[in-house]
Amino acid sequence: NAGVMQNPRHLVRRRGQEARLRCSPMKGHSHVYWYRQLPEEGLKFMVYLQKENIIDESGMPKERFSAEFPKEGPSILRIQQVVRGDSAAYFCASSPMDIGGSTDTQYFGPGTRLTVL
């Protein structure tokens, strides 16, 4: 069973360009989470999605950032008109369907390191 896959692993963009980060959850997992890790800081929750639904986006910046988890295909975190402050590591995690509250473990991907020049 393959783990959580993220691509690309490294992404370089110039200011004003768009960044698209992809996350394929573990097989059988229907919950996806995105986190951002700034240098020397911990993980900050951004958004929680289930298939075709955004459940909690309280950690997402109000502008330029969006996320989706379509019925088919990977989850996408999209950052429009990137700025230097967007440079960070972006981690995706997945968890299986919540059954009786016993499946809260999140499994993390290797991350995408975004550098904005």
Place this chain on the structure above:
Amino acid sequence: AQSVTQLGSHVSVSEGALVLLRCNYSSSVPPYLFWYVQYPNQGLQLLLKYTSAATLVKGINGFEAEFKKSETSFHLTKPSAHMSDAAEYFCAVSPRGNNDMRFGAGTRLTVKP
């Protein structure tokens, strides 16, 4: 709302010494608690988790953590540090029946020879 506080952003121990990484949580409902480890340029790997069974939880690589409700703590320990334990460690909390997880700021463990 739930949160965790990790005391000490950097901890340094000698090889063979006890490792103690502190985590205190705040939660309005009985929580699930987790410790993750992150090696340089890698994602997070689950070390162990508490989900209301035994209060002393054993994880991988010789780590264990004890849930103490009276102290709202979930400190991570390892009797004898190894050089390969050098990494960033994150404590996290999740309300039961809910996939919402919040992470602490992390503690960077350095192991000296």
